[in-house]
Amino acid sequence: DDRSADSLLEALDPEQREVALALRGPVYVLAGAGTGKTRAITHRIAYGVASGVYKPTEVLAVTFTSRAAGEMRGRLRALGADGVQARTFHAAALRQLGYFWPRLYGHALPELIASKLPLVAEAARRCRVQPDSALLRDLAGEIEWAKVSNVLPDDYPRRAGSAGRGLDAVDPATIAHVMAAYEEVKRDRERMDMEDILLCTASMLADHQDVAAQVRRQYRWLVVDEYQDVNPLQATLLDQWLGGRDDVCVVGDPQQTIYSFAGASPSHLTDFPRRHPGAKRIELVRNYRSTPQVVAAANAVFTRSRRDGVVLRAQRDAGAEVSYTQFADEVAEAEQVAASILALRERGTALRDVAILFRTNAQSEAYEEALAARNLAYVVRGVERFFDRPEVRQAVTLLRGQARGGVPAEDGLVAEVRAVLGSAGYTERAPSSGGAQRDRWESLHALVSMATDLASERPDAGLAELVEDLERRAQHAHAPLADGVTLATLHSAKGLEWSVVFLVGAQEGTIPITYAHGDAAIEEERRLFYVGVTRARDRLEVSWAQARNPGGRASRRPTRFLDGLRPRDAAEERGPGQRRVRRERTLARCRSCDTVLSTGAERKLGRCLDCPSTYDETLYESLRQWRSEQASEQRVPAYCVFTDATLT
Ligand code: ATP
Ligand code: MG
Numbered sequence: 001d002d003r004s005a006d007s008l009l010e011a012l013d014p015e016q017r018e019v020a021l022a023l024r025g026p027v028y029v030l031a032g033a034g035t036g037k038t039r040a041i042t043h044r045i046a047y048g049v050a051s052g053v054y055k056p057t058e059v060l061a062v063t064f065t066s067r068a069a070g071e072m073r074g075r076l077r078a079l080g081a082d083g084v085q086a087r088t089f090h091a092a093a094l095r096q097l098g099y100f101w102p103r104l105y106g107h108a109l110p111e112l113i114a115s116k117l118p119l120v121a122e123a124a125r126r127c128r129v130q131p132d133s134a135l136l137r138d139l140a141g142e143i144e145w146a147k148v149s150n151v152l153p154d155d156y157p158r159r160a161g162s163a164g165r166g167l168d169a170v171d172p173a174t175i176a177h178v179m180a181a182y183e184e185v186k187r188d189r190e191r192m193d194m195e196d197i198l199l200c201t202a203s204m205l206a207d208h209q210d211v212a213a214q215v216r217r218q219y220r221w222l223v224v225d226e227y228q229d230v231n232p233l234q235a236t237l238l239d240q241w242l243g244g245r246d247d248v249c250v251v252g253d254p255q256q257t258i259y260s261f262a263g264a265s266p267s268h269l270t271d272f273p274r275r276h277p278g279a280k281r282i283e284l285v286r287n288y289r290s291t292p293q294v295v296a297a298a299n300a301v302f303t304r305s306r307r308d309g310v311v312l313r314a315q316r317d318a319g320a321e322v323s324y325t326q327f328a329d330e331v332a333e334a335e336q337v338a339a340s341i342l343a344l345r346e347r348g349t350a351l352r353d354v355a356i357l358f359r360t361n362a363q364s365e366a367y368e369e370a371l372a373a374r375n376l377a378y379v380v381r382g383v384e385r386f387f388d389r390p391e392v393r394q395a396v397t398l399l400r401g402q403a404r405g406g407v408p409a410e411d412g413l414v415a416e417v418r419a420v421l422g423s424a425g426y427t428e429r430a431p432s433s434g435g436a437q438r439d440r441w442e443s444l445h446a447l448v449s450m451a452t453d454l455a456s457e458r459p460d461a462g463l464a465e466l467v468e469d470l471e472r473r474a475q476h477a478h479a480p481l482a483d484g485v486t487l488a489t490l491h492s493a494k495g496l497e498w499s500v501v502f503l504v505g506a507q508e509g510t511i512p513i514t515y516a517h518g519d520a521a522i523e524e525e526r527r528l529f530y531v532g533v534t535r536a537r538d539r540l541e542v543s544w545a546q547a548r549n550p551g552g553r554a555s556r557r558p559t560r561f562l563d564g565l566r567p568r569d570a571a572e573e574r575g576p577g578q579r580r581v582r583r584e585r586t587l588a589r590c591r592s593c594d595t596v597l598s599t600g601a602e603r604k605l606g607r608c609l610d611c612p613s614t615y616d617e618t619l620y621e622s623l624r625q626w627r628s629e630q631a632s633e634q635r636v637p638a639y640c641v642f643t644d645a646t647l648t
Contacts, residue, residue: 005050017042026276033534034289034311034631037251046079056083093201123181147195148231148263153180182516198216205240228252291319292596302565314596353499355486377484403463501536507544
């Protein structure tokens with residue numbers, strides 16, 4: 001009803017409300033971290049549903065990580081918009097492909113590979129290239145880039161050249177050969193990779209008008225979160241889903257583009273109005289997520305390279321200072337972080353409100369150990385989840401295929417499931433050997449147990465119901481765990497937030513990572529660091545280690561991205577094996593809108609630059625222009641000489 005629709009709008013600020021009210025037609029939102037982009041689009045969907053404009057099942061919301069999709073489903077449910085599809089590009093495409101493929105092509109969808117590496121190795125062998133593991137990874141990276149950039153093998157040398165890509169160890173023509181061989185190997189083995197999911201869906205929609213019509217009827221309203229990280233292939237698929245229609249809303253933050261090495265480009269966001277004439281543009285500037293201290297740190301990540309990027313405006317009250325701590329080695333760092341978390345928990349912080357974020361998966365282990373030693377529960381992000389394991393995917397695909405066959409489960413569901421899984425190598429008894437084989441059996445056995453549970457709850461349930469039940473579970477598997485510290489890579493943390501964030505391993509060589517060469521790669525690392533900083537709501541603890549191992553040579557330096565964050569004249573407290581640097585800062589706020597002031601000019605004025613109504617429009621514009629000129633000449637004003645008199 002209207003009352004509840006209106007109450008949805010009350011939870012938004014004026015610009016966010018504008019997003020929510022723009023239910024039809026193309027809309028794009030450009031905004032910084034924590035400004036409520038995701039909040040605005042979830043409320044928009046809920047408002048569309050509550051006001052009767054959207055049928056929930058006709059909305060498709062797409063985002064980038066499955067955790068983010070899970071969170072979005074949670075938020076939508078809480079806002080009364082049950083039944084809306086919120087998925088990753090891959091999950092949405094796989095669902096459509098899984099449904100139409102067997103009907104179009106008469107056989108099941110090829111099995112999805114868990115990793116490209118074994119196939120790339122085989123392809124390289126066929127091309128007489130002998131890659132070590134680093135080269136194998138690089139080749140896989142080039143293959144992925146070419147596929148998401150809509151670049152065919154023949155075209156690779158030219159396109160890679162103009163994109164400034166390529167590998168030192170192998171020439172472009174050879175990479176192109178490996179690329180073509182990789183496709184052959186994949187075809188021979190009847191497998192598909194992640195890019196194929198999107199490629200096949202896009203070409204299925206392009207080639208089959210009836211299928212396209214059906215999919216477009218189903219998804220009348222499209223919303224894309226984190227649009228800055230869309231790659232050309234995803235953009236193509238989105239165009240196919242739209243089929244010339246304009247009912248799409250995209251939101252993103254160019255400063256959080258962290259997949260450009262893999263072919264993503266914020267140009268899709270900035271080009272949006274060109275491809276969708278008449279698109280409504282909305283900007284959000286107020287950061288609601290973080291304390292002013294965290295916001296100031298986030299803004300400082302870009303001081304050196306920023307030209308005209310967004311400056312985040314803090315809204316919340318002052319909180320804890322951001323801490324910057326140097327440790328002798330990674331073990332000491334992990335021990336101290338775990339000890340701090342233990343202390344936080346004793347003071348009442350729930351573990352689910354705490355995250356440890358790092359650049360690479362390999363950094364996770366030290367923290368897992370240190371947390372486990374203190375009996376602190378944790379969840380590792382970015383690693384395989386149950387429903388993503390290859391054997392589980394394969395089994396669910398088999399069960400789905402069988403369920404379509406429509407033979408009723410006369411002998412009972414659990415009899416039947418065992419038989420189907422038997423064809424995938426499942427045995428009644430656990431294998432005596434350990435390792436991978438045992439893990440595989442455990443996964444399949446878990447599926448049998450789920451069938452047993454369902455059969456006891458609903459004795460008449462058949463395979464179709466089981467598959468439905470499994471799909472529902474797979475969706476819910478992403479819901480935040482009951483309680484546990486989150487361990488996550490910076491890539492998998494995007495879009496998410498925690499009360500307390502430990503941003504660890506903040507040393508040169510880790511972030512920026514050693515293999516980031518060239519300005520573009522370094523800037524991408526900087527944005528990644530920015531993503532990390534902006535995940536914290538109340539507390540941010542940044543740390544780095546001088547050596548990898550205890551007793552090792554203390555050769556590492558703190559990351560250059562901290563240069564603008566740590567004051568040079570800060571007092572330093574020394575502790576055992578650590579040096580603590582603190583930043584003290586008094587916070588001045590805008591007289592008219594209470595935003596925390598971020599530059600010296602503003603502090604002198606006592607007003608922020610985002611309050612045009614308080615000044616004469618032209619003066620405001622000239623001040624803004626002056627500031628951007630200063631910034632581009634690298635003469636960023638520390639304390640400049642504006643006074644109220646200059647402005648009025
Ligand atoms: P990111 O760039 O990290 O994806 P975002 O722009 O999507 O961030 P959200 O996650 O939607 O930001 O919001 C950040 C936090 O601020 C959330 O906790 C959200 O509930 C809160 N928030 C957003 N808008 C408002 C508002 N108008 N009033 C109060 N809180 C808000
Ligand atoms: Mg978001």
